[in-house]
Amino acid sequence: MPCLSKEVSKLLLPLIGVLLGIILGLVLPIHIPMAYSSYMSIAVLAALDSVFGGIRASLEQKFEPDAFISGFFGNAFLAAGLAYIGDRLDVPIYLAAIFAFGTRLFQNFALIRRHLLNRWRERIRQ
């Protein structure tokens, strides 16, 4: 089954990435200062949204690396920056980031699920 091995190899590299990231996170003695932890969480949410978007785009054969990278970092910094400004203004702007990215996350996840289900159905039909 050459098609399956291709699928697996596609999945393998990101999986290795995830594992490597977790290991690095556990091993490297970098600690985020407590004061910035809330901004960090928002930035992570933004990045997570970007990654889901990237996966969706790649499934739709529309993946653009430059758009993906700029979105990943740009969204993360913008979200963290907005959260910071919100703190200074005493307006919880970070809620906007949570809603925007949260909603998109679920949308992207739903689309990814549809894609995978469609593929699976086709494979069963063959």
Add this chain to the structure above:
Amino acid sequence: MKTRKDLLILSFMVMLLSFFIVKCFDKQRIGYDIGVATSAYKIQELISQLKALQETNRQLKEGLRQKEAVLNKYEAEATEKLYKGEEVRKQLEQARVLAGLTDLEGPGVEIILNDRKKDTIMPEEHYSISDFIVHDIDLLEVVNELKAAGAEAIAINGARILATSRISCGGPTITVGANQRFAPPFVIHAIGDPNALADYFKRPDSIYHILTFYGLEFSIKKLDNVKIPRYYGKVDFNYAVPVEGGE
């Protein structure tokens, strides 16, 4: 996914993301408060507020000293004019010392009382966290033992203990005197015979043994010179009046 390069980029980003997610978990594992995320800005603001309050406090104390200097001048004048004025002044001074309204110094002890360090608690120990923290009752017992050992003046974290001072629980803090709230560590200064004060805690039924049994930090240091500040605050008697012409 068009090319292998795109896949590599995606994988790299996923690696970055999982690294940061782990870091987010990491800081929670160290035992930070997840419920209330305090921002850098808020912390800065609170620090500057604290500094401002401390400065205000210092200025008010300075003002108090100045007003007292004026009072002392009047007293000195009155001493000269009054019949047996010097005797009256001495009695007044004595009364102030007894009331705790003067700074005192002399030999004594310094006791440092602190909660048990979190990392000394073994995971297999079945405990209630309440066993390992300083309670108002503990502080009260320490003060009581110091008094029993003959302490002539006692202060907790610089707050002078008067005859009317209370030591009561205020949630995460302990309230000392009228309204001074302290968190651990508690530094207790007492003036008296250093040996007598320190040895009193060696008695088998002393609070010292109970607290150290539970692993709380309890150190006693004998000192040749202890400075104990005066009581700052109002001392009002709203109900008690001296009995006229009584024995």
